[in-house]
Amino acid sequence: MKRRFLALVTLLAASLLAAQPSDPLEGLPNYYRLRPDIATAGQPSDEALEAVQKAGFKAVLNLRTEQEGSLDEKPKVEALGMEYFNIPIGREGFSPEIVSKFRDILEDSANRPILIHCASSNRVGAMWYIHQVITNGESESSALEEAKKAGLRSEVLEGRAKDYVAQNKPD
Numbered sequence: 001m002k003r004r005f006l007a008l009v010t011l012l013a014a015s016l017l018a019a020q021p022s023d024p025l026e027g028l029p030n031y032y033r034l035r036p037d038i039a040t041a042g043q044p045s046d047e048a049l050e051a052v053q054k055a056g057f058k059a060v061l062n063l064r065t066e067q068e069g070s071l072d073e074k075p076k077v078e079a080l081g082m083e084y085f086n087i088p089i090g091r092e093g094f095s096p097e098i099v100s101k102f103r104d105i106l107e108d109s110a111n112r113p114i115l116i117h118c119a120s121s122n123r124v125g126a127m128w129y130i131h132q133v134i135t136n137g138e139s140e141s142s143a144l145e146e147a148k149k150a151g152l153r154s155e156v157l158e159g160r161a162k163d164y165v166a167q168n169k170p171d
Contacts, residue, residue: 023055028042029042029044036113037112037113039057039114039115040116040121044115049077049080052115058083058110058111058114059084060073061086061102061114061116062118063089063124064119066088068119089118094161099135123157125147126157128150128152129143129144130165147161
């Protein structure tokens with residue numbers, strides 16, 4: 001009887017520990033940790049931005065447009081002592097300039113850890129796919145798999161990202 005009780009208590013304790021979030025930012029919409037120093041998400045609330053800062057992030061990269069309120073976020077992020085970057089990705093889609101800015105921000109170690117977000121994390125996933133294939137030379141299939149984990153859900157956006165890669169992939 002004691003063994004069963006002890007086994008039950010051990011199992012219960014293990015399940016409670018497993019249920020605890022391993023990352024304090026798991027409350028962000030569509031949150032995903034791509035790398036130890038790169039996280040992706042949908043639009044963070046003001047409280048979530050505070051959690052991002054408390055978790056040690058140095059920068060926030062917002063892919064939303066001015067019409068979506070990207071300018072409102074800048075003073076909030078900067079007031080928390082983090083760097084703020086905005087690469088607005090609208091209906092016009094992707095361009096070499098956008099891809100270059102994204103690469104430059106990610107390659108600067110002073111910006112790490114960094115949170116990359118848009119409204120839902122769809123554009124984040126699409127940009128990650130492009131970045132991984134064009135900049136890092138990853139295979140399209142593995143880059144797409146990771147991009148979907150990072151938030152890419154739209155078939156239209158996926159198609160645009162694939163088209164961009166097809167037209168701009170180095171030989």
